[in-house]
Amino acid sequence: MKRYLAATAGVMATACLVLTTVSAQPAAAAWRGCTALWSDGFEAPHAAASGGGDQSYTGKNSLADVSLYVKDLRADGHHVAVRLVTRRSDGSNHYWSWHHLYAGEGTDQTWNTTATDSGGIHTVWRQIGIFEGDSLLNSCVTDGESNPQW
Template structure:
């Protein structure tokens, strides 16, 4: 009986030691995605002329990795879609990142893979889409604000 107790204690200790690295290791990166539809302000009954999408991994309190941005042009017109990341810093300031323009023409999608880091922290992130005629911005759409889990 004493031997069975030792074996049980040894087995429980081994399981506990094996579980410690799993519990104490870094958390898996949380994923997020975002999208919104662009509408042309003067085309009337043709509501959607483009889509913008994004996905990323939260990589701590200050950065996003595997940031994938897309801008899809779904209508033959003189306008083109653009997408950008928007983040809210820990202090509440908003950071508007650079626009990425799809100027390839109708029925095309352009994509960009990048990352984002801000020493002031990133508490929330989302995307903004813009419909442009040349450099003139015609309309915008805004994705859902995603909260950083860190």
């Protein structure tokens, strides 16, 4: 009986150590994406940009390993961009800076960064845009994902 209790205690101690080790890791998110459509008015809307990304949650106010991805799908004279959007704990949205890709059809780019907001990061998504100069012509947004730290 003493051997059984000692073995059980050893297994429990190991399990606690494993659980502690796993829970210390940042919570990773699944990659989410969308496709933005554009029409010049003379044809049906077509896919012009796609993009998305993922991130790791490191707390109620911070993200690590934030990836922002965009791809230009059409030779239409417009450029594409991607940005992070987060919802703060008070319900307001934080629209982060756009990251533009000017290289043309078939090109793509990924930006890797972090994000910290003292107002909290409750929900995370990305906006993919089609631009003419500084004017946003159309966009799509990825599905939002709640921060599991909340």
